[in-house]
Amino acid sequence: MKTLFVMFAIMALALNTNVTLMAQDNDSVLCSVCQQPNEPKNNFCTSCGAKFVALTTAEGFRHVSYRQPARLFSIPTALVLPELQFGITLGNSFGLEVGESFLGTIGLGIGDIAEIELSTSGLITGLAAGTTSMRTAGLKMKFLESEELGLAVGASLRSSNDRERENRTERILAAAAPDDYAMGLRGLNYESRITTLSLSVSKEVREETTLHAGLGYSDIRYRDVNSFFIDRPSIFSPSEERRGQWQAFGGAVIVMGERTKIMGEVQSFPFFKYSVNRGEIRLSHMYVAAAGVRFSISQSWSLDSGVRYQSNFIGLADTQIRITLNGVFSLR
Numbered sequence: 474m475k476t477l478f479v480m481f482a483i484m485a486l487a488l489n490t491n492v493t494l495m496a497q498d499n500d501s502v503l504c505s506v507c508q509q510p511n512e513p514k515n516n517f518c519t520s521c522g523a524k525f526v527a528l529t530t531a532e533g534f535r536h537v538s539y540r541q542p543a544r545l546f547s548i549p550t551a552l553v554l555p556e557l558q559f560g561i562t563l564g565n566s567f568g569l570e571v572g573e574s575f576l577g578t579i580g581l582g583i584g585d586i587a588e589i590e591l592s593t594s595g596l597i598t599g600l601a602a603g604t605t606s607m608r609t610a611g612l613k614m615k616f617l618e619s620e621e622l623g624l625a626v627g628a629s630l631r632s633s634n635d636r637e638r639e640n641r642t643e644r645i646l647a648a649a650a651p652d653d654y655a656m657g658l659r660g661l662n663y664e665s666r667i668t669t670l671s672l673s674v675s676k677e678v679r680e681e682t683t684l685h686a687g688l689g690y691s692d693i694r695y696r697d698v699n700s701f702f703i704d705r706p707s708i709f710s711p712s713e714e715r716r717g718q719w720q721a722f723g724g725a726v727i728v729m730g731e732r733t734k735i736m737g738e739v740q741s742f743p744f745f746k747y748s749v750n751r752g753e754i755r756l757s758h759m760y761v762a763a764a765g766v767r768f769s770i771s772q773s774w775s776l777d778s779g780v781r782y783q784s785n786f787i788g789l790a791d792t793q794i795r796i797t798l799n800g801v802f803s804l805r
Contacts, residue, residue, distance in 0.1 A: 539731075539769035540801035542580070543588060543613075545738045546763045546777055548722040550685050551627035551675040553615045554582030557804040564797035567738075567763040567781050588613045590631075609633050623677030632668040636696075639663055656749040660701030663754065667743065668692045669720070681728040689720045691743055698754055700747070708752045716756045718743050736779070737764040760784040763795070775799045 542560050543552045546567035554560055562578040578592040590611040611631035618625040641661040646654045671689030678684055696713035724738030744759035765779015777797040786792070 538772070539775065540773055540803075541767065541769065541775050542799050542801060545685060545724045545726065545736050546765070546779060546795075546797070548685065548724050548738045548740050549613060549627070549629055549671070549673050549687065551615060551625035551673040552618070553586065553588035553613055553627065554580055554801065556582050556585045558582040559802045559804050561800045562797060563800075564777075564795070567761075567777070567779065567795050567797065586615050608635070608637070623683075625675040627673045627675075628671065629673065630668070630670050633666045636664040636666045636694075639665065650747070653747060653749050657702045657704040658700065658747070658749050659703050661699070661747055663695050663698040665693065665695040665745075667694075671720075671722075683726045684723070685725070685738075686723040687721070689722070691718050691720060693718065693743055693756065695745075695754060700752060710753070714754070716743075718756060718758070720758075732769040734767045735765075736767055736777075738762065758784075765795075767799075773800055773802050775801075 540558065542562060543550050543554050558581070560578075560580040560582075578590060580588050580590040582588050590613070592609050592611065609631050611629055613627055613629035615625060615627040639662060641650075643654075643659045646658055646661070650658070669689050669691040671687050673685065673687040675683060675685045693716045694713055695716075696711065698708075698710045698714075700708040702708075720741045720743070722738065722740035724736065727735045729735055739760065739762040742759045742761060744757045746755050746757060747753075748755050761781065761783045763779050763781045765777065767775055767777050769775045775798075777795075777799065779795060781793045781795050782791070
């Protein structure tokens, strides 16, 4: 409830903020996203690709563009934030399981070809109880963008940099891993870190529909695995284990109106599970899907709302409704 209160308070502020329209002359109009001049007849900015919304006012014909993050709900697109655009995302993550944690992401566009991002995200594990989070830093670069082909290609590198300590108490295990708890597991802690390199492709297939897809490879390290049991001695493994895993993601965006988009996505994540019989951590895949709407509240603020489902859920009652607030601002 506290999370929703904070988000709706920010939304109310955004709704009460006047949208600033860009000055224009008889020959050109400035894009409010990247500040570059465009011909008044354009429907989108030829520099950054932002769509224009035509408004008729007492002063005449104006253009407004709605700024949005360079991703779907959680999967990256091949595009990046325009130069000196600052992005912030607040709310529950659509991609990773973090329960009711209030997470945040900030990003900055560099030179119209790169974007840096700092994030607090969740790490899916078979023993998680909704409190796990991992701090990551990322760099995404756009290598190719063709308006004629409606195609863009980019790559990103994301890393947790430092190791995160995970601690699973008896109470957490009883609630989140009842099968392991019944087999005598009473505690588990370890350190882990992850680095993922991914390639993204975005392709406009129709005027209002764009498909996004990508492939990633994760280098995962964990060490100091300490397991506690009620019916046998504890097991401690100080050595660092290294695992590699391929992941895939894809999604689609359909523009329904000036402010509204329908989005859907599906992706895979590393999934940590503990084998009680073997006394070790094992790595597998988790699949997560989300579908819903992105609505532009104002020129700088947009709201993502949708439903989320992951492969280890067992029925409709497990479906989650997520809300995320995005802000993108010009630093020029």
